[in-house]
Amino acid sequence: MKNENLYNYILGIADNSLILGQRMGELCGHGPSLETDIACTNISLDLFGQVRSYFQYAGKIAGDGRTEDDIAMLRKEREYKNVLLVEQPNTNFAYTIGRQFLFDVYHLAFLAELQKSSDLTLSAIANKCIKEVSYHERFSSDWVKRLGDGTEESNQKMQDAINDLWTYTDELFHLTEADKATVAEGIGVDVTKLKDNYYKSVSNLLTEARLQTPESKWFQKGGKQGVHTEHLGYLLSDLQYMQRTYPNMEW
Amino acid sequence: MSTKNWPLWEIFVRSKNGLEHRHFGSLHAADAEMALENARDVYTRRNEGVSIWVVESKHITASNPENNGELFEPAQDKVYRHPTFYDLPDEVKHM
Amino acid sequence: MSEEQIKSLEKQFDERIARDEKIEPKDWMPEKYRQTHIRQMSQHAHSEIVGMLPEGNWITRAPSLRRKVALLAKVQDEAGHGLYLYSATETLGISRDELYEQLHTGKAKYSSIFNYPTLTWADMGAIGWLVDGAAIINQVPLCNTSYGPYARAMIRVCKEESFHQRQGYEIMIKLANGTPEQKEMAQDALNRWWWPSLMMLGPTDDKSVHTAQSMKWKLKRKTNDELRQQFIDQTVPQADLIGLTIPDPDLKWNEERQSYDFGEIDWDEFWQVVKGHGPMNKERMKARVGAWERGEWVRDAAMAHAEKKRQRKEKQAV
Numbered sequence: 001m002k003n004e005n006l007y008n009y010i011l012g013i014a015d016n017s018l019i020l021g022q023r024m025g026e027l028c029g030h031g032p033s034l035e036t037d038i039a040c041t042n043i044s045l046d047l048f049g050q051v052r053s054y055f056q057y058a059g060k061i062a063g064d065g066r067t068e069d070d071i072a073m074l075r076k077e078r079e080y081k082n083v084l085l086v087e088q089p090n091t092n093f094a095y096t097i098g099r100q101f102l103f104d105v106y107h108l109a110f111l112a113e114l115q116k117s118s119d120l121t122l123s124a125i126a127n128k129c130i131k132e133v134s135y136h137e138r139f140s141s142d143w144v145k146r147l148g149d150g151t152e153e154s155n156q157k158m159q160d161a162i163n164d165l166w167t168y169t170d171e172l173f174h175l176t177e178a179d180k181a182t183v184a185e186g187i188g189v190d191v192t193k194l195k196d197n198y199y200k201s202v203s204n205l206l207t208e209a210r211l212q213t214p215e216s217k218w219f220q221k222g223g224k225q226g227v228h229t230e231h232l233g234y235l236l237s238d239l240q241y242m243q244r245t246y247p248n249m250e251w
Numbered sequence: 252m253s254t255k256n257w258p259l260w261e262i263f264v265r266s267k268n269g270l271e272h273r274h275f276g277s278l279h280a281a282d283a284e285m286a287l288e289n290a291r292d293v294y295t296r297r298n299e300g301v302s303i304w305v306v307e308s309k310h311i312t313a314s315n316p317e318n319n320g321e322l323f324e325p326a327q328d329k330v331y332r333h334p335t336f337y338d339l340p341d342e343v344k345h346m
Numbered sequence: 347m348s349e350e351q352i353k354s355l356e357k358q359f360d361e362r363i364a365r366d367e368k369i370e371p372k373d374w375m376p377e378k379y380r381q382t383h384i385r386q387m388s389q390h391a392h393s394e395i396v397g398m399l400p401e402g403n404w405i406t407r408a409p410s411l412r413r414k415v416a417l418l419a420k421v422q423d424e425a426g427h428g429l430y431l432y433s434a435t436e437t438l439g440i441s442r443d444e445l446y447e448q449l450h451t452g453k454a455k456y457s458s459i460f461n462y463p464t465l466t467w468a469d470m471g472a473i474g475w476l477v478d479g480a481a482i483i484n485q486v487p488l489c490n491t492s493y494g495p496y497a498r499a500m501i502r503v504c505k506e507e508s509f510h511q512r513q514g515y516e517i518m519i520k521l522a523n524g525t526p527e528q529k530e531m532a533q534d535a536l537n538r539w540w541w542p543s544l545m546m547l548g549p550t551d552d553k554s555v556h557t558a559q560s561m562k563w564k565l566k567r568k569t570n571d572e573l574r575q576q577f578i579d580q581t582v583p584q585a586d587l588i589g590l591t592i593p594d595p596d597l598k599w600n601e602e603r604q605s606y607d608f609g610e611i612d613w614d615e616f617w618q619v620v621k622g623h624g625p626m627n628k629e630r631m632k633a634r635v636g637a638w639e640r641g642e643w644v645r646d647a648a649m650a651h652a653e654k655k656r657q658r659k660e661k662q663a664v
Contacts, residue, residue: 022406025414028421029402030633032641033257034395034429035278035289041422042292048415055411069410093644139288146281149654150647157643235406242409242467249525251409251467251517255649256443259436276499277433279442281648282655293426297506316373 006119007061008081008178009188011071012224013114014054015082018072019232020103021047022239023090032093039139043100046132053125073243077233078226081176085168087223087232091161094147094154098161101140105201106172108137109194118186141205148209155210162206163214170219172198258307260286262294265302272304283307352376363563368494371437379563382556383493384438385454386565388445391431392456394424395449396630400464401473409467416513417470423510427503434495450635452622459546461624468521468528468535474514475584476536476543480577482511484547487567515584522588529589536585537593544608545616547574553613578606 001007024044031037055068085103090096111133114126147158173195175183182188203213222228242251257279263272275294280286286305294300314322330336339346347355356376362369369375398421405421408414432442448454459477464470485507488500521532548554548570560566568576578597585592596609618624 025405025418028405028418029398029425030637030640032637032644033279034425034432035280035285035293036641036644038296038422038425038429039288039292041418041425042296045415045418045422048411048418052411052415072411092640142284142288146285146648146651147644150649150651151643153643154647154650238406241407246409246525246527249409249528251413251520255646256441257645257649259433276430276502277436278429281645282652285648285652293429296422296426313372316370 001062001064003061005178005181006187007058008176009182010054010058010061010122012081012176012178013110014051014058015080016086016103016107017047017050017054019080019082019235020086020099021045021051022235023086023088023099024096027090027096040096043136043139046129046136050125050129050132053128057121057125069243073240077228077236080223080226080228080232080236082223082228082232083168083171084220084223084229085165085172087229087235088165088168089231092157094157094161095165097140097143097147098158098165100136101144101205102162102165102169102202103172104133104137104140105205106169106194106198107133109198110189110191113189113194117188122187144205144211145209148206148211158209159211162211163216166214166216167218167220169198169202171221171223174221174224176224257281258309260290260305261308261311262286262290263304263306264290264294264300266300268301272302275299277308280305360562363492367492368497369492370494378559380438382559382563382565383496384435384440386560387431387435387438387493387496388440388448389455389457391428391435391445392449392454393460394428394431396456396460396634397477398424398428399630399633400460400462400626401470403464404467404470407467408470413470413517420474420510420513423506427506430499430502431496434493434499437495446638450631450638452631455620457546458616458619458624459542461619461626461630462538462542463626465538466531466535468517468531469539471514471517471521471532472535472539474510474512475518476514476539476581477546478507478511478514479581480543480546482507483573483577488565490564490567492564518590519588522590532588533590536590540593541611541615542619544574544578544611545613545619547577549613549616575605578608582606 021044024040024047028037028041028044031040051072052068055071058071059066059068083103085099088095088099108130111126111130115123115130117123117126144158147154149155173191175190175192179188179191183190206213220229258281259277260280260283261277262275264275265272275290278286278289278293280289283305286307287303290303290305295303355374359369359374359376359379369379401417401421401424405414405417408417432445435445436442445454449456464473482504485500485504489497489504491497491500518532518536521528523529551557551569551571554570557566557569561569582592582597594609596607598607599605600607619627622628
């Protein structure tokens with residue numbers, strides 16, 4: 001492939017939306033209230049919409065006729081580049097909200113930078129996505145506050161979720177080879193520069209929500225290199241089921 | 252804690268600038284901010300709005316249909332409030 | 347109120363409906379009108395909510411991203427429609443929580459068709475095409491029903507649902523024109539969903555208890571048998587068009603009636619499912635009750651937070 005770095009870079013962005021969208025989609029029909037159910041599905045729909053824009057572009061770059069669905073559904077587990085955070089399961093609603101919140105704060109800051117990309121397609125996609133993600137961030141922050149500053153039970157559950165998910169946050173700011181190459185070309189975003197503000201914003205919000213910011217400095221990583229948690233395999237077996245069972249068909 | 256149910260809110264949506272907010276329906280939410288967010292997700296999924304009002308249903312005071320006679324019927328025969336009440340020759344233009 | 351006064355009010359009420367006037371929430375209405383509407387409207391709302399489950403079952407496994415977003419949007423619409431209908435029902439003086447309670451304890455019914463399992467991707471096509479097709483036939487006349495909030499909710503529902511049946515039929519077209527395996531999948535889904543779809547339009551007229559009253563109140567414009575015939579007549583050519591076979595050996599065109607004659611429906615199966623013994627009745631209720639119970643601490647937290655916020659605001663104001 002001529003532009004393999006750009007291709008890999010786009011997949012790195014899009015896989016986060018793909019896997020998080022899939023996780024949110026699992027909740028459809030099982031939310032804590034009808035209104036919340038509808039809201040979570042909206043987030044899932046936004047994310048899948050983003051995925052399609054990114055993968056259609058990646059398909060063009062690959063230039064060998066691969067489609068958005070080929071890219072989304074026909075890779076092996078080690079080839080998915082999403083961060084570990086987004087593949088964590090919907091253990092309970094606090095985990096769903098915590099995962100969303102910890103990703104949204106990053107995602108919003110990331111898109112604000114991607115808008116400035118010298119790659120016009122990427123900056124156009126970022127331009128569209130940032131409005132959606134601003135809303136996601138507002139939605140998940142509001143819910144962190146509700147659960148953190150709600151009942152004793154909800155405070156405990158929200159704190160547990162944040163504590164458990166915290167270990168996956170540092171990876172958001174690791175640079176991959178594709179990152180380094182595209183940053184050098186003015187296309188990619190240098191995520192290391194987003195880190196300080198990220199932890200400041202998150203910590204402020206957690207304080208407002210009467211939650212403790214975890215102090216642990218032990219972090220997990222590997223998602224960006226395709227070394228995932230055990231959860232991803234099961235998620236992929238659902239995501240890929242049809243394409244794997246009935247190869248080369250149109251739907 | 253015993254379950255305390257989310258109260259009911261009435262949702263008004265302006266579908267585009269220049270039009271009034273119109274009653275779209277209702278939904279449940281714990282507070283006004285959530286009511287706005289829920290209204291956005293429930294009632295404007297298809298690009299139906301540019302502005303939303305939410306009012307907790309219990310704050311609406313409604314007239315009683317049993318009083319419709321005294322409230323609304325007296326206005327029925329006040330025909331002099333309508334332009335057609337006044338006889339003018341056909342030649343008069345622009346009036 | 348004396349019995350005579352009530353009689354006279356009821357007479358005026360029936361005349362209003364006959365004149366096509368709408369009834370609004372605060373208007374006087376016979377208790378039976380209120381109860382019938384609570385029953386039918388909540389049953390309708392429950393059907394939307396339970397109906398999310400068989401299709402929701404395939405969201406994570408949809409075969410393409412395009413199909414996935416369409417299915418997500420459709421199932422989300424069903425949540426929205428349930429919400430509109432619950433809200434309309436609440437105008438009759440019953441809360442959504444009470445309505446849920448009726449559903450969860452089995453006191454309230456929902457459409458039996460959702461007690462069948464969705465086994466393959468083609469079931470998404472069959473449900474959209476057949477189940478939504480049958481639902482539309484039921485629902486369109488309700489846009490004109492006598493109770494204002496119900497009619498308004500149905501106008502919104504019908505407007506939004508116009509894409510649902512197309513979504514399903516498009517899936518079927520793709521499968522029917524696809525590989526032999528795909529075509530077989532489509533035919534199998536049609537075989538399994540055809541008869542339940544016919545049952546969905548309700549028991550035959552001679553067995554239907556509510557029809558006469560419902561006609562008067564414009565909750566119904568046509569009888570179950572008329573609706574069923576309409577559904578069959580419009581669906582058979584659609585099956586022909588994509589080369590699928592309706593699983594009824596007795597189905598044939600009746601030139602004289604300008605309609606299709608069709609075979610005997612297995613009403614024993616219908617009543618078995620209605621009475622709670624269909625393949626998925628227990629699973630569906632478990633999913634609904636489970637979601638509601640798992641959500642309780644979340645709903646409580648939101649209320650507690652709202653109350654704290656209110657108190658803080660008051661303190662500030664002092």
